[in-house]
Amino acid sequence: xxxxxxxxxxxxxxxxxxxxxxxxxxxxxxxxxxxxxxxxxxxxxxxxxxxxxxxxxxxxxxxxxxxxxxxxxxxxxxxxxxxxxxxxxxxxxxxxxxxxxxxxxxxxxxxxxxxxxxxxxxxxxxxxxxxxxxxxxxxxxxxxxxxxxxxxxxxxxxxxxxxxxxxxxxxxxxxxxxxxxxxxxxxxxxxxxxxxxxxxxxxxxxxxxxxxxxxxxxxxxxxxxxxxxxxxxxxxxxxxxxxxxxxxxxxxxxxxxxxxxxxxxxxxxxxxxxxxxxxxxxxxxxxxxxxxxxxxxxxxxxxxxxxxxxxxxxxxxxxxxxxxxxxxxxxxxxxxxxxxxxxxxxxxxxxxxxxxxxxxxx
Amino acid sequence: xxxxxxxxxxxxxxxxxxxxxxxxxxxxxxxxxxxxxxxxxxxxxxxxxxxxxxxxxxxxxxxxxxxxxxxxxxxxxxxxxxxxxxxxxxxxxxxxxxxxxxxxxxxxxxxxxxxxxxxxxxxxxxxxxxxxxxxxxxxxxxxxxxxxxxxxxxxxxxx
Numbered sequence: 479x480x481x482x483x484x485x486x487x488x489x490x491x492x493x494x495x496x497x498x499x500x501x502x503x504x505x506x507x508x509x510x511x512x513x514x515x516x517x518x519x520x521x522x523x524x525x526x527x528x529x530x531x532x533x534x535x536x537x538x539x540x541x542x543x544x545x546x547x548x549x550x551x552x553x554x555x556x557x558x559x560x561x562x563x564x565x566x567x568x569x570x571x572x573x574x575x576x577x578x579x580x581x582x583x584x585x586x587x588x589x590x591x592x593x594x595x596x597x598x599x600x601x602x603x604x605x606x607x608x609x610x611x612x613x614x615x616x617x618x619x620x621x622x623x624x625x626x627x628x629x630x631x632x633x634x635x636x637x638x639x640x641x642x643x644x645x646x647x648x649x650x651x652x653x654x655x656x657x658x659x660x661x662x663x664x665x666x667x668x669x670x671x672x673x674x675x676x677x678x679x680x681x682x683x684x685x686x687x688x689x690x691x692x693x694x695x696x697x698x699x700x701x702x703x704x705x706x707x708x709x710x711x712x713x714x715x716x717x718x719x720x721x722x723x724x725x726x727x728x729x730x731x732x733x734x735x736x737x738x739x740x741x742x743x744x745x746x747x748x749x750x751x752x753x754x755x756x757x758x759x760x761x762x763x764x765x766x767x768x769x770x771x772x773x774x775x776x777x778x779x780x781x782x783x784x785x786x787x788x789x790x791x792x793x794x795x796x797x798x799x800x801x802x803x804x805x806x807x808x809x810x811x812x813x814x815x816x817x818x819x820x821x822x823x824x825x826x827x828x829x830x831x832x833x834x835x836x837x838x839x840x
Numbered sequence: 841x842x843x844x845x846x847x848x849x850x851x852x853x854x855x856x857x858x859x860x861x862x863x864x865x866x867x868x869x870x871x872x873x874x875x876x877x878x879x880x881x882x883x884x885x886x887x888x889x890x891x892x893x894x895x896x897x898x899x900x901x902x903x904x905x906x907x908x909x910x911x912x913x914x915x916x917x918x919x920x921x922x923x924x925x926x927x928x929x930x931x932x933x934x935x936x937x938x939x940x941x942x943x944x945x946x947x948x949x950x951x952x953x954x955x956x957x958x959x960x961x962x963x964x965x966x967x968x969x970x971x972x973x974x975x976x977x978x979x980x981x982x983x984x985x986x987x988x989x990x991x992x993x994x995x996x997x998x999x
Contacts, residue, residue, distance in 0.1 A: 818851065
């Protein structure tokens with residue numbers, strides 16, 4: 479069994495050939511689907527639980543508190559206890575709700591984030607689907623979640639839910655533009671929309687350094703607009719606790735609420751993964767020009783660890799925003815997008831195109 | 841042209857103020873010493889309550905088992921919910937005068953709202969708040985307390 483922590487290509491090839499030798503090609507593909515599905519499901523659950531714990535701890539430390547510290551050492555099993563509680567909670571039936579859409583909405587939200595996570599390159603050769611339009615696919619699929627949010631708000635037959643869902647709709651439609659344009663800036667630099675090629679192009683230097691100031695501006699805009707897209711603070715108008723109780727998922731309970739909750743955290747993780755992949759070099763180790771000794775030390779860390787480190791760095795940045803800034807009003811939110819981010823982004827794309835045209839990047 | 845300069849200035853000042861805010865939270869994040877949360881049941885031994893904390897009403901006695909309560913009843917009158925009841929008795933002093941002193945100063949902790957009217961209005965500063973706050977008992981009768989210790993006397997010089 480050729481297992482190499484630095485390159486999973488031979489390992490996945492080995493699984494493929496050994497499956498094909500023992501069953502029909504269709505059966506092998508089915509088994510591979512199953513393996514990939516179970517792996518992603520496990521990864522999804524573990525990362526979701528960890529992120530909830532991390533968020534509570536980071537938030538607590540920033541507010542001079544301790545955070546969860548009772549269940550297990552440093553409160554590490556708190557989220558597992560929360561999960562068990564959520565699974566046991568009664569599913570409250572809502573009178574006069576649209577039953578079918580009400581039950582469908584959480585699945586749409588969680589399916590959207592599942593589809594997005596499958597296109598992310600975790601390590602060399604550890605990549606479920608490598609589409610040649612990976613960036614476009616991720617943008618399109620992650621925007622699908624808003625349908626679930628709108629359905630949840632509409633079918634709940636509740637004013638708070640509806641207002642929250644409508645706000646979320648306005649927000650995501652606006653900020654999708656900024657997310658797209660800031661990724662386009664890097665697509666111009668990389669010359670490809672395929673995520674594996676984008677990562678490979680960064681072997682000589684991450685795009686945030688390669689692209690000079692425009693790439694950095696694109697990174698900041700991507701952070702802001704993707705925070706808004708995932709409905710996280712300071713853009714969490716869709717579930718503003720003080721105004722709308724819980725926004726679009728006010729009426730949900732038990733496992734259905736857990737789906738929304740998990741999808742929110744996983745969307746944050748997916749967005750951070752994309753930021754890490756596109757701007758910070760994905761699973762590529764940190765290399766500096768011709769410092770061969772330094773580069774060799776950096777190569778010791780497996781790519782998967784690099785990927786996780788970068789992703790959690792971006793996740794930490796997003797948590798830092800959330801627990802520092804107060805929530806925006808809906809008009810401020812739209813002003814920020816249409817009067818500031820969008821014009822800056824358009825100028826940024828032009829500047830980046832000019833830099834690439836003149837060959838000023840390295 | 842001026843409007844464009846103003847636009848850029850606005851963006852820069854906005855980013856600057858946001859970074860300032862992040863500096864504050866980042867400062868606390870990397871300094872675990874600034875955490876103010878106390879782990880209560882674990883730190884019972886070393887726990888120090890605040891000086892002005894209103895735990896329960898007590899009557900301080902000095903080392904000769906003397907208190908300052910003259911039995912005037914002002915605390916009983918002032919108490920909004922009848923927590924305090926004073927039972928007084930009359931004694932004859934050495935020079936043959938008759939004098940009223942307290943027999944029992946009854947304090948019902950279960951009814952107290954810790955408003956501090958009794959402590960504030962006491963003319964001879966006989967009452968005070970202790971910092972004891974673990975009041976839970978299994979028998980309701982234990983919440984009725986007699987504040988003056990058995991055999992205690994009025995402090996000399998307090999009338």
